[in-house]
Amino acid sequence: MADASYESTYQTAAEDTGVRPTRPLRSADVPRWDHEADVVIVGLGGAGAAAAIEACQAGASVLILERASEGGGSTAQSGGIIYFGGGTPVQTACGFEDDPAEMLKYLLMASGPNPDAEKCRLYVEQSLEHFRWFEAQGIEFKRSYYPKKTTEPVTDDCLLYSGNENVWPFDVSAKAAPRGHKPKVEGSAGRVIMETLIGRVKELGADIQENARAQTLVVDEQGTVVGVHYKELGEPRYARAKRGVILCAGGFIMNRELVARHVPKLLNVNIQIGNPGDDGAGILMGLGVGAGTLCMGEGFVSVPFYPPSKLVSGIIVNAQGQRFINEDAYHGRTGEYVLQQSGGVAYLILDNECFGRPIAGMQIKAAEESIEELERGLELPEGSLTHTVSYYNRFAERGEDPLFHKAKNYLKPLVNGPYAALDLSVGKAIIPGFTMGGLDTLPTGEVLTADKHVVRGLYAAGRTTAGLPRSAAGYSSGMSIGGATFFGRLAGRTAATR
Ligand SMILES: Cc1cc2nc3c(=O)[nH]c(=O)nc-3n(C[C@H](O)[C@H](O)[C@H](O)COP(=O)(O)OP(=O)(O)OC[C@H]3O[C@@H](n4cnc5c(N)ncnc54)[C@H](O)[C@@H]3O)c2cc1C
Structure with a gap:
């Protein structure tokens, strides 16, 4: 019976990444050690490279396991902000x-209801x-x-x-x-960032194993993490970590089952922001040795309706013909609010003066000579859009937006027909997204159990963790790479000097 429940709680390393914690391997069952290093890092993206640089500089020998045929991860694909x-x-x-005090206030507010005040403070x-x-x-x-x-x-x-x-x-x-x-x-700029950081990792003498996919962690009799079982082009390999293992294996946007279980709103996303390695393997390996997680239900969603920036002078309305956000908000905040509207319906209403084609290619839902006709074309409740536009125009003329306080430079009455509605709705618009939750860590990268004890020998950074950005409604571009590299560095230093 005990064994049956053990089996149902865990997945084995042999199973492809699913939703259950990955059962660790006992060191007594390791047939041989193929590699040995002070610090073993899983994943050579932004967090992994930063961790490796610091660990090498602290005098540790470093082995990096990267499942792809070259490092870079999502960081290399990114905009690089x-x-x-x-x-x-x-x-x-x-x-x-x-x-700095204003930056800290912003970070705390942007982190949503569950900020990590210590991480924010250190970061600032x-x-x-x-x-x-x-x-x-x-x-x-x-x-x-x-x-x-x-x-x-x-x-x-x-x-x-x-x-x-x-x-x-x-x-x-x-x-x-x-x-x-x-x-x-x-x-x-993501590619240049990663080429530069990987160049530094090589200069500093870290051993990089590519096509090396971590399967599970190895623990000793005390439960301390002492290595990684991985597969190199399908062949089983075992790497011993004398001081610690750092999980920097990205998030889980590519694991549909895990997304459905923890952050179902991301099932609305039609572009997964990430790489094939974002399958949650790092998180599941951590869970397998007793790690806790945080913010697993949080995910970034974007409705990138700008540029061009003149589109921000339009107004976004829902299926009730009502505004629900200041249109100059960051596209991730707008995405989060669009998802919350009934039926996920949202239209960007433009007049001839602010009309343009979004780079992200949103489609025109309706185009008419008057707002009344547009309202009918969009099948909005009678009078709803005409009321919204006339109310908006009345105040926009004076440079005011009493409802949502859009910045003055985007406040222009919508009076120059013809008018068009671009479809920002779920299922119609381009809606990219990524996961934000992950392993619970101290700023030092030490992984914590659900009851806040340190998992000995285990560290993590980047998208594998609940890091700096924790709220889709408050996210700013740059927080992911900033947080992944900053806390990756701290994890590298801590593991190296353990
Ligand atoms: C198109 C795009 C644009 C973006 N723009 C920005 C931006 O401008 N600014 C910003 O801050 N963020 C941006 N992001 C998000 C940001 O790039 C990532 O969230 C962040 O870089 C993640 O860093 P990481 O080190 O945690 O993960 P990654 O960089 O993804 O690295 C993880 C690595 O682990 C490897 N791996 C996974 N599983 C295993 C395993 N089992 N064994 C071995 N290796 C494994 C992967 O192959 C990968 O190389 C963008 C992302 C994308 C995709």
């Missing part, structure tokens, strides 16, 4: 003051040091500001408002400053 603040050289050169306190660390690795940041509302600058400009810093209600709680920093590359 990194969240820094508190007066970085770029902010200063571009004329922005940023008080060491933000300038972390920026300098990136430069020291060889990543350049142009001293320039990108002023337009966008998801990611197409130029090589650096600084941008990458979240909700300058929009309501965040701007009334914390003094706004742009904190998104993109390395000096035209367009997406």
